[in-house]
Amino acid sequence: MQVFVGTCGFPKARRVIFNTLDAAELQETFYNLPDPERMSALRREAPDFHFTAKVFQGITHPPGSPTFKRTRGFRPTERHGLLKPTRENMELWEQFTAAVAPLRPEVLVIQTPPSLKPEPYIYDFFTAVAGKWKLAWEPRGETYNDPKLIGKVAELGVIIAVDPLRKDPPPGEIYYFRLHGLGRGEVNYRYKYTASDLARLASLVRGLEGEFAYVMFNNVYMYQDAAEFKTLLSQLAPLSHDVDG
Template sequence: MARLLVGCCGFPVGRSKYYSMFSAVELQETFYNPPDPEKLAKLRREAPEGFVFTMKAWQAVTHPLDSPTWKRARVKPGKELADRYGFLRPTKEVFEAWELTARAAKALGARLVVLQTPPSFDASDENLRNAVEFFSSVETGDFLLGWEPRGDWLRKPERIAEVVGRFSRVVHVVDPFRSKPVVERPTAYFRLHGIGPGEVNYRYRYTDEDLSTLCSIVSGLGAEEVYVMFNNVYMAQDASRFKEKCPASNK
């Protein structure tokens, strides 16, 4: 049975309590604003030995400046640079944003960095080329890269495989209730956004039947390590219930 790491996307409870409840967390603050390596190094020192961190890449790498996610940012580049940020573009600005993200990930001791591209980053030939060039340039042995494509990529799994299949350190991140990884890796990474119409339903509360199904999905994987990261309003409760429902998560 694979090693199972269960946690939440962000800290839904105080950190001390969270550390006692779960074995891993995916940091979200690193997405909205430039990540601070010193702050993250302090967070690493605070956490218990063996606790696992992952984190989202700064949105300057993945999201153009007209994305609504920038409304929550404390720092935003000038409008004159609108065509220089996001979409994994091969620009100086994107790679500088990535270098900051990578430094922060090393300071945190992150096992994996999630790159969630927006639905507007469609499966065009240009975006496919940008994704391949980006991952070719940044693939590292320091941590895994997790790519969560959205939008029409989800209807074109062969396009996702064309990118992910080239890179041994890139993991296809999915919501297991909506799709499966197109390429199997020793590590599987699941982000659970709720069940329902559309790509996300954050107000969804997972049922006992849902959690049993999730345990069956996890148990049937050939991966050595599986992350199950809840990203819904009831994430703390649902993740705790899943740990109780799926004995492997307590190993």
């Protein structure tokens, strides 16, 4: 099992992230459609780095989401967002994936808002887009509490992204973890992970069977927590299934 430790965004200068961590999940691709030239430049800047990218909110979020205040050059309609398998969303998906392709992201992260209900059409959306890209879906709120829908989407090869300190990850060959802090609610961005938290996380990750695990911190202290967690992993003796033979 290879473990890639990183952050959601760049809380430090890019060169610091590239030199000290394994991975970064681009957040700018959520707020605005990617600029292909910038995506290509980032890949040239870090040719061997593990990039992932968060899918544009025009596909995932409702038109009234306050996050659109940061969006330039795109005005959502009622036929956009919330993973609706509409022509408008499908065209936007093609536009997004073509624009982000020069980055060669290893995973496209689809984060849906708590307002999304577990509608049957969500499965139709994933059926339409699964296959070409490795996808990780982080459902929130009521949607996550529909195990039948989650299971059907996972059967398409979509990774179900969770915080393993809050929810048990579905088994698979690839895991994608997004850590938003502990405490009340689904997110607590101001939370600082303790040594005990990181030790528990290491135990959980090392107990997985699979090929890869992305451990992505997404809190105020994300860089410090990621760096400490990576150091902790490096200090632990390898498990028997980590070694060939």
